[in-house]
Amino acid sequence: MVKKLSVIDVDLCVGCQSCMFACNRRFAEAGVARSAIHVQSVGGVEHGFIVKVCRACQDPPCFKVCPSGAISKRKDGGVLLDYTKCIACGNCVKGCIVGAVQWDTTIDKPVICVHCGYCASYCPYGVIRLEEIEEVET
Amino acid sequence: MDAGMLSKILYIDLSRRRHWAKERPELFEESLGGAGVGIRLLGEECPTGADPLGPENPIIFTVGYFDGVFPLGSKAIAMFKSPLTGNLGESHGGGRFGVAQRMAGYGAIVIKGRSEGPVYLAITNGDVKIRDASTLWGMTGSSTVGRIIRENEGGAGLRSIMRIGKAGERLVSYACVITETYRHFGRLGLGAVFGSKRLKAIMISGRDSLTFKSPKLYRELYDELFKTLTKSPLMKKYHELGTPMNVLPLNATKTLPSKNLQLAQFGGAEVLSGEAILERYLGRRTACAHCPVSCIHIAALRVPYESEPYFYKTKMISYDYEPIYALGSMLDIRSVEGYLKLMDTVEELGLDAMSTGVVLSWATEAMERGLIGLAETAGLSLRWGDYKAYMEAAERIVSQRNEFYKALARGVEYASSKYGGRDFALAFGGNEMPGYHTGLASHLGHLVGARHSHLDNAGYSIDQKTNAEGRRPAPAEAARLIFEEEAWRQVLSSLVVCFFARGVYTPEMVSRCFAAFGKSLAPENLRRKGEEILKEKHAFKFREGFSFDRLRIPKRITEIPTPQGMLKEEELWEGVRAFERLIRG
Incomplete structure (x- = not known):
């Protein structure tokens, strides 16, 4: 069954960004430039945090606005990105209203969550989790 | 960028409103980064006898190889001449500054001169803006300053905003610099040095991804460290x-x-x-x-x-x-x-x-x-x-x-020199006392520590250990333990990992981590570098007029019993002498 990354309770987030560093480590690199997940404060750390993750939309806007066919739909939600077809126009970044499409500055291409769940295994507080997507009747 | 490569130094001259970058990889090869590179740059940039509140006093921020790379590699070091003690000014700050500076690609930032009017700096990968801060100057609360800069600048989640409050503007000798509202470059008056330069705040942000000579080893080490740091009783408290x-x-x-x-x-x-x-x-x-x-x-x-x-x-x-x-x-x-x-x-x-x-x-x-x-x-x-x-x-x-x-x-040392009450003026080397009346090693640590801070060498921790064993180390032994601890902490503060992780980042572990960068640094070599950095700090202190002989032992600490009984001034002096021999040896 297909899985997706979900935010379970954003109020548990302490803003340590271990998830962002984990996502970047998928490439065995340190830092945050290639991370598909983003954590920022809600206007100051005293008010808590926003965790931006791909919602694995059934009908993804990023797919609809991609002019080069680089983004394809993933079974049961979310998308897959073919870097070789991507022209780095940035439409997908603008198209995602939750801001879940990040930009990989090292290769100047978008970076979109593949729902592998690597980040969730580094969240010490259970903010995010990899969950199974329920089959949608169409 | 190679994670084992730190080299770029950003220089900003506020008097001339100019900035430039220099590549100095050899400096980081020799002195690691953080405190090690910081003290080298302070020696270079701060003229002998500089006025701590004059344009000639530099502000230096440094990060190290572990910032943004290994967990708890989260801190940055500030070096300056302290307006409180008149010699070494060094503060360590957490929050997001260390990681943001590393991700912006700078191993060190050197800020010199004095701006004509109030400014704040906005630093990103490859760009520096000197922005007008007249509107922020004199603002009642430091948190409001943070809020305004947050709205003016980009890079949310990847940035750090450090600022001073009115205390820094008014040059209070122990004004701090606040970062992310709740963390500080707290001690020794960095805030006043900001104020003297009419520098209200610094925003820094960056995005980077760092590569490894041994990527597999990097991931293995990271997992081992992460597990220890999140599961171990060492971090529980x-x-x-x-x-x-x-x-x-x-x-x-x-x-x-x-x-x-x-x-x-x-x-x-x-x-x-x-x-x-x-x-x-x-x-x-x-x-x-x-x-x-x-x-x-x-x-x-x-x-x-x-x-x-x-x-x-x-x-x-x-x-x-x-x-x-x-x-x-x-x-x-x-x-x-x-x-x-x-x-x-x-x-x-x-x-x-x-x-x-x-x-x-x-x-x-x-x-x-x-x-x-x-x-x-x-x-x-x-x-x-x-x-x-x-x-x-x-x-x-x-x-x-x-x-x-x-x-x-101007601090309790100065106030008591004017109004009396020296015996109960609780400062060591000009810096106000931390909260540990645990015994000889604690106060000896404050006296001889390069920053006169409890975090220099954690003398209190030596006391707590020996008190629990029901013994009291002789002054010379306490001095040796303090020296060894303070020397090792120079390595941690050069990487820069949080001291709270000191039980995890042992010399052996740090040495293994360097292997992921393709660097061979044996635990013994690391320890020796720590000693060298500590001695270099004292060389700066001596240059600026510090002398162990002129330390003042507040009588009050000898009047109130510790778990080791009453402390004796002679014993503290004995410890100071023993420490001085180790520093000069």
Whole structure:
């Protein structure tokens, strides 16, 4: 069954960004430039945090606005990105209203969550989790 | 960028409004980064005898190989000449600054000169903007300054915003620099050096990804460290109660200074314990960037408006052991609300909480003893436990409305030289005392530490260990243990990992981590580098007129019993001499 990354309770987030560093480590690199997940404060750390993750939309806007066919739909939600077809126009970044499409500055291409769940295994507080997507009747 | 490559130094001259970058990889090869590179650059950039508040005093920020790379590699080092002690100024800050500076690609940032008008800096990968900050200058609260810059600049989540409060603008010798609202480059007056340069704030942001010679080893080491740091009992205390977990054990062992160390136990310890604050006030936990431990505890305080019956505000105020000691125990404030309100005032003004508490407790005792009166305090009665009076006094230290408050703004060493009360002026090497009356090693550590701070060498921890074993190390042995600990801490503060992870980042572990960069650094070589860095710091101190002979031992610490009995001045001097031999050896 297909899985997706979900935010379970954003109020548990302490803003340590271990998830962002984990996502970047998928490439065995340190830092945050290639991370598909983003954590920022809600206007100051005293008010808590926003965790931006791909919602694995059934009908993804990023797919609809991609002019080069680089983004394809993933079974049961979310998308897959073919870097070789991507022209780095940035439409997908603008198209995602939750801001879940990040930009990989090292290769100047978008970076979109593949729902592998690597980040969730580094969240010490259970903010995010990899969950199974329920089959949608169409 | 190669994770094993640190080289770029950003220079900013505020007088000429110019900035440039230099590649100096050899500097980082030799001195690691952080404190090691910081002291080298301070030696280069700070002219001998510089006025700490003159344009010639540089501000240097450094990061190290572990920042943004290994967990708890979250800190940055600031180096400058201290307006409080007149020699080495060094502060360590958490929050997001260390990671942001590394991700922006700078191993070090050197800020020189003095701006004509108030400015703030906006630094990103490859760009520096010097922005007008006239509107921010004189603003009541440091948190508002953060809020405005947050809205003006990009890079949310990848940036750090550090700023000074009015204390820094008004050049209070122990003004701090605040980063991410709750973390600080706290000690030794960096805030005043910012103020002297008319530098109100710095925003820095960056995105980078760093590669490894041994990528597989990197991931393995990271996982091992992450597991230890999140699961091990070594980190439990920081994780659960945070540093305020120290209040009750220190109080129980009669080592928690209260009322200017007239007592070593605090009547309000139960009330201000980590446990009690957690129970009723803990409102949120937060973490520095790249730290899963999350030791930052923030209390939510609901405050009614006196003039408007149906209006309330909720203030979010952080609490830690040292501020509870300095602004709670030392001033005998026995209510959480009182302590939090005073803490909030001190934060908004941008004062170092520890120095402020010790200065105010000295002033209270001086008033009790009649050394000063209402004429000096301009009508303000300073009485133990009266937090409202202390809030007002903190404001007056910053506004410096008369000679007395001007003196307080220069620290307790100076104030007591003017008004008397030297015996109970609790400063070591000019820096106000931390909260550990545990025995000889603690106070010896404050005397000989390069920054005269408890974090230099954790002498208190040596005491706590030997006290538990029911023995007392001889002064020379204490000096040796202090020297070894302080030397190793130079390595940690050059990487820069948080000292809270010191039990995990052993010399062997650090050496293994360097292997992921393709660098071979044996534990023994690392230890030797630590000693070299420590000696270089002392060389700077000596150059600027510091002398072990001229240290002053406040009589008060020898008048109140420790778990080791009464301390003797001769023994402390014996320890100082032994330490000096190790430094000069």
